[in-house]
Amino acid sequence: METEKKSRLRKFWESxxxxxxxxxxxxxxxxxxxWVFVAIFAPLLAPHDPLAQDASAINQGPxxxxxxxxxxxxxxxxxxxxxxxxVILILAPVSVLAxxxxxxxxxxxxxxFGGIVDEIVMRILDAVMxxxxxxxxxxxxxxxxxxxxxxxxxxxxxxxxxxxRLVRGLTLDxxxxxxxxxxxxxxxxxxxxxxxxxLPNARGPLIIDALLRVGYAIFAIGxxxxxxxxxxxPTPDWGGMxxxxxxxxxxxxxxxxxxxxxxASLVVGLNLFADGLREETMRYQ
Amino acid sequence: xxxxxxxxxxxxxxxxxxxxIAVFLISEVAPGDVARHILGQFATPEQVELLRDQMGLxxxxxxxxxxxxIGNDWRLRRLVGMPLKQVLIPGRAxxxxxxxxxxxxxxxxxxxxxxxxxxxxxxxxxxxxxLFDGWLVDENGEEYFWGVDTAGHVVLWxxxxxxxxxGPASAGRAMIEASGVEYYPIRRGLLRGDxxxxxxTNRPVGPTLARRLRNSLSLAGIAFVVIMPIALVLGVLxxxxxxxxxxxxxxxxxxxxxxxxEFASGVFLILVFAFWLKVLPGAAVxxxxxxxxxxxxxxxxxVLTLTLVEVGYVARMTRASMAEVMxxxxxxxxxxxxxxxxRIVFKHALRNxxxxxxxxxxxxxxWLVGGIVVVESVFGYPGLGMYLLDSALFKDINAIEAGAMVxxxxxxGSQLVAxxxxxxxxxxxxYT
Numbered sequence: 264m265e266t267e268k269k270s271r272l273r274k275f276w277e278s279x280x281x282x283x284x285x286x287x288x289x290x291x292x293x294x295x296x297x298w299v300f301v302a303i304f305a306p307l308l309a310p311h312d313p314l315a316q317d318a319s320a321i322n323q324g325p326x327x328x329x330x331x332x333x334x335x336x337x338x339x340x341x342x343x344x345x346x347x348x349x350v351i352l353i354l355a356p357v358s359v360l361a362x363x364x365x366x367x368x369x370x371x372x373x374x375x376f377g378g379i380v381d382e383i384v385m386r387i388l389d390a391v392m393x394x395x396x397x398x399x400x401x402x403x404x405x406x407x408x409x410x411x412x413x414x415x416x417x418x419x420x421x422x423x424x425x426x427x428r429l430v431r432g433l434t435l436d437x438x439x440x441x442x443x444x445x446x447x448x449x450x451x452x453x454x455x456x457x458x459x460x461x462l463p464n465a466r467g468p469l470i471i472d473a474l475l476r477v478g479y480a481i482f483a484i485g486x487x488x489x490x491x492x493x494x495x496x497p498t499p500d501w502g503g504m505x506x507x508x509x510x511x512x513x514x515x516x517x518x519x520x521x522x523x524x525x526x527a528s529l530v531v532g533l534n535l536f537a538d539g540l541r542e543e544t545m546r547y548q
Numbered sequence: 549x550x551x552x553x554x555x556x557x558x559x560x561x562x563x564x565x566x567x568x569i570a571v572f573l574i575s576e577v578a579p580g581d582v583a584r585h586i587l588g589q590f591a592t593p594e595q596v597e598l599l600r601d602q603m604g605l606x607x608x609x610x611x612x613x614x615x616x617x618i619g620n621d622w623r624l625r626r627l628v629g630m631p632l633k634q635v636l637i638p639g640r641a642x643x644x645x646x647x648x649x650x651x652x653x654x655x656x657x658x659x660x661x662x663x664x665x666x667x668x669x670x671x672x673x674x675x676x677x678x679l680f681d682g683w684l685v686d687e688n689g690e691e692y693f694w695g696v697d698t699a700g701h702v703v704l705w706x707x708x709x710x711x712x713x714x715g716p717a718s719a720g721r722a723m724i725e726a727s728g729v730e731y732y733p734i735r736r737g738l739l740r741g742d743x744x745x746x747x748x749t750n751r752p753v754g755p756t757l758a759r760r761l762r763n764s765l766s767l768a769g770i771a772f773v774v775i776m777p778i779a780l781v782l783g784v785l786x787x788x789x790x791x792x793x794x795x796x797x798x799x800x801x802x803x804x805x806x807x808x809x810e811f812a813s814g815v816f817l818i819l820v821f822a823f824w825l826k827v828l829p830g831a832a833v834x835x836x837x838x839x840x841x842x843x844x845x846x847x848x849x850x851v852l853t854l855t856l857v858e859v860g861y862v863a864r865m866t867r868a869s870m871a872e873v874m875x876x877x878x879x880x881x882x883x884x885x886x887x888x889x890x891r892i893v894f895k896h897a898l899r900n901x902x903x904x905x906x907x908x909x910x911x912x913x914x915w916l917v918g919g920i921v922v923v924e925s926v927f928g929y930p931g932l933g934m935y936l937l938d939s940a941l942f943k944d945i946n947a948i949e950a951g952a953m954v955x956x957x958x959x960x961g962s963q964l965v966a967x968x969x970x971x972x973x974x975x976x977x978x979y980t
Contacts, residue, residue: 287800393563393963395955397918398936402571402948405940406578482809486922489811490937505811509926512815512830516823523812534807 281543288539294532302348311339313346313499322515331521334504335511340518343499344525350500351529354411355480358418363473365419366426371457373427374434385431388424396421400483404492411494418483422476429472433465440464471541478533485526501526549971553964560960567956568738568949572613575945582747582943602701603747604733616744616949619737621645624702627694630655632702632734634742637669642752645700645734657695657705659727664693664705683707696734700745703728738953744946748939753950757935761954764920764931770847771854771916776909779859783866783905788893790871799867802860810919814853814926821849831928850927857919862909869904873897903973910966913959 283289301308310330317337324332331340373384391399403417437443438461446460487493488502496503501522508519583599584591600606604615614620621632630647635654637644646654646669654669657680664680683691691707705728736742743753786798805813822830828848873879874897882892921933928934932951939947 287803390563390566393956393960394567395917395959396915397921397933398952398955401921401936401940402574402952405943405948406574408579478807482807485809486811486918489809489922490925491941502811505815506925509815512818512823516819519815520819523815527808527812527816530809531804531807534803538803 282536282540285539285543287535288543291532291535291537291539294528295536298348298529298532299352301345302352305345305349309339309342309345311342313338313342314497315339322511322518324515324517332515332517334508334515334518340504340521343504344501344521347499347501347504347522348525348529350411350494350498351481351484351526354414354484355477358415358484359422359473359476359480361415361419362422362476363426363469366423367430367462367469369423369427370430370432371434371461374431375438375453375457375461381431384427388427391420392424397486400487400492401490404487409487409492409495414484414487414493417487418480421483422480426469426472426476429468430465433468434461437461437464467544471537471544474537474540475534478530478537481526481530481533485530553968556964556967560957560964563960564953564956567952568617569613571949571952572609572616572945575943575948576609578943580943582945585942586747602699602731602733604731615735615737616946617737618739619735619742620732621734621736624732624734627702627704627732628696629694632696634734634736638673644698645696647696655696656698657693657703658698659705664695664707664727667698697728700734701728702732702734704730738950743950743953746939746944746947748942748944748947753947757932757947757950757954760930760932760935763929764924764933767847767850767854767923767929767931768916768920771851771858774851775855775858775862778855779862780866780902780905782859783863784870784893784898784901786863787867787870787901788874790874795867798863802863802867804860805856806858806860806864808856810853810857810922811926813856814849814923817849817852817856818926850923850929853923853926854916854919858912858916861912861915862905865908866901866905870897870901873901876900903970906973907966907970910962910969913962917955917959 282292315338317333317339319337320326320329320333321337322333322335323329323337326332329339329341331344334340334343369384369388373381399421400417403420404413407413407416434457443456443460446456451460484493484500485502485505488500488504489506491503491506493502494500504522505519505526508515508522512519581596581600583596583603583605587595587599597606604612607615625632628647630649633646633648633654634643635646636642644656646656649655652671654671656667656669658665658667662679665677666680666682668676668678680693683693686692693705693707695703695705697703733745735744738744741754743757745751746753746756749756782798782802786795789795808816818830821828829846830849831846879892879897882896887896917933920931921937923929924931924933925937932954935947936951936955938944939951
């Protein structure tokens, strides 16, 4: 028991050190960890209440009280950025997790049962994938209204087909292995075979794919916020902050710069990390 | 090959059909009422009810869907008893609906102070108005008449009944005409080339959509011409020597520019070029309906934004493909034969290496469309994306449906083109 735990820990450290061997991945991880730190300790780091309005300081540049300036309602941009990292760092993984769950189930079912089930599932997913992504977002959010749940739903709907295809491909391959035949000979149920025998063996590519998708999800949440389809105000939402500050770019140009820098750095960090991870694991294999 | 293309075209039509149903269903369950939206929050329930009737929103869902798809003039002509025709009178902006009398005179009716007036337009354009007296009598002894009004509705008028009392109309629409008892908007249907009237602008969707599509296609076309050479050259240079400092630099650069969302890179570009350097306009607002190509300066920043995001993606694809080809046995053979380096690259490697990126690029149109919506929004560019975004936020179903059809046709059509190009580039592939 003790040795198993130890070897697991060592394995974890080994994989971390593999990733850190690539400088770009290390930089990416550092950026992501910075934002995770900011999100966790938001109440301690934020100098002001992100929703508090100061009528005497509207659209101001940086000052000692407001280090990054204020927005059009006199709210502290730094505090809104700090709390905005919480929103995005919760929503993005949750929506990726949701699309991984939906996509995995569809892919396992289609790949394991094959035949007409597979055909139906794949045709529906093809139709969804033929849709321009942005149109799906527009229609879903415009129809059901902006809210955190709906953002997650929209991203799940758009992301699940890709994951389902990946899992289906892996399942088709794994299904032919001897241990699956052994499990079938033992009389295991289809559910057991799909989730206990196949899924753990498909985990590697799935995790890398999911990591890359967190970057896309942040990209998508930012885009939705920017288009006015994200979180309803006054929630501090980076995309929404940019589209608001965009209107006052001539009076307060820095107001639009900070949230744009924040979201750009977070997506770049995540993608650097995921890309380095993918490259290193490929070399490792 | 021909059969394959036909089957794919069939699949495209099927997808468009399913999408159109899905959009109708989704907007049906969506909260909010577009009639209330148009009239504003101070309109009375009677006014909202009347506008819903005039827009045909009180019909059952399937009737509205088929009216949208194949039109309803063939159904409504039975009520009027005369053929209905859409005619563009010279000097008017939009085509109007008329009932065509047996002698070719075009007829419309309008309720005025003195009663129902018949407007007659002869084929040579002569316009006369006479007081109407052709009322019919129903089984209850009430005098009624089904006619065509001046705003494209088939209307049931009853004599002595001025319709519903709805009070003065509020903001939104200048006036709600309320003389009739029942209204049906006349439509020719999408399949017959009429996407309907936009609820948001009260103008036909078709011409607006065509103009917006032209603007978006010019933006996308220019961006494509800028992106492709840069991306292919960068990708080939990086892929030629995998792992070299040049490769590392290009790969890192493309990963970063691709990761930055369009709205963020657009904002950076506006700040640098429009705000601090003051060399380019920060918004692409056209003074009138001039084509974007006549104002090239306005296009620079939107194209640059799209380029930043897309170049990296295409360059990475090209790099991966080029690196794979450079490691292939036949390239090593060519080197061992002692062929000159550039000859190997151009004659042997490039042709095989470019197959993958070119198809990937066509499949990438979906992504590009999304990028264009955001870029249009950043710069206020009057394109298809902005039109769709505004329509979706307004629940303008005719405009959403028409825009969605165009987008799906573009997306599925470009995939088909990609597959066809692929068969030409790669003779090993045969579709049947």
